[in-house]
Amino acid sequence: MKVSFDPDVAMLLRRVAPAGVVWVLLALPSQSVYADDYPCRVALCVPSPTNPWSIAACVPALERLFDDLAHGRGWPTCEGSGVSMNYVNTPFDPCQGGLNEAGPGAWVIEGKKQPNHPTWFYTDPASYGISPSASPQQSAGGDAVANASLACVGKLMGTYRTYVGQYNRDYQEVNVAVYDQIVWQKPQSPWAIDVYQNGQFSRRVHWK
Structure with missing residues (x-):
């Protein structure tokens, strides 16, 4: 046969x-x-x-x-x-392509530095070219919600402070890390x- x-x-x-x-x-x-x-x-x-x-x-x-x-x-x-x-x-795979895991529970967003701007210029999302409609997301671990996705991140562009949550509940100021690339992994078994x-x-x- x-x-x-x-x-x-x-x-x-x-x-x-x-x-x-x-x-x-x-x-x-x-x-x-x-x-x-x-x-x-x-x-x-x-x-x-x-x-x-x-x-x-x-x-x-x-x-x-x-x-x-x-x-x-x-x-x-x-x-x-x-x-x-x-x-x-x-529940996650190792990050690939030169990316690394964000810290447990880290708040992250994707953005870029603009050329010829001093360090003090980068204080808010707009300074990194981030759309007003974009919101930072929390990576798995730490105080993140159950079944949160894992952020695999590239080069750190900088940080800024902002508020997340709802005004009447869980409203808090957090430090947001801006990376040039972020790939999200959903949890598996x-x-x-x-x-x-x-x-x-x-x-x-x-x-x-």
């Missing part, structure tokens, strides 16, 4: 599989075969550049991996794959694993 892989699994094979190993088992539904192949299925799936939960051939292995961890059965090992994993408890390939961080996989 001719075995075929869907495009996502084929991509994983080209990217991760060690030379000389034939991963035909990924396309076979047999439970007895799957039981023996489980560690290497995990090693193929978790480094996927796309969400491995979106790859049908990976879902059973991922479900078993998280179930094993929940019941203290330890980590699967696929010899020669170069893949290792660590458990982490966080805090139950996650960090994946490493040959000792280098690859990605974080959250429970679906």
Whole structure:
């Protein structure tokens, strides 16, 4: 019988599989075969550049991996794959592209410095070219509300003071940090694993 892989699994094979190993088992539904192949299925799936939960051939292995961890059965090992994993408890992924996490509960907004203006000029949102309709947002952590998003921030442009909240409730003066770039992450399941390939961080996989 001719075995075929869907495009996502084929991509994983080209990217991760060690030379000389034939991963035909990924396309076979047999439970007895799957039981023996489980560690290497995990090693193929978790480094996927796309969400491995979106790859049908990976879902059973991922479900078993998280179930094993929940019941203290330890980590699967696929010899020669170069893949290792660590458990982490966080709802967010690491910031990418040279960005860093804002401080816990930090108030942030995106803006730019204008050329040829002295430091004392930057005292309010308008001085950073921020629209009057734009409002600072609070990053996760600290005294932020539950399920707040995480701000991944670029270069600090400066700061200013402003009031947030409602006049009759939770009205407070805060320090707002202005960054040239902000990328927001919505929280996911805090139950996650960090994946490493040959000792280098690859990605974080959250429970679906």
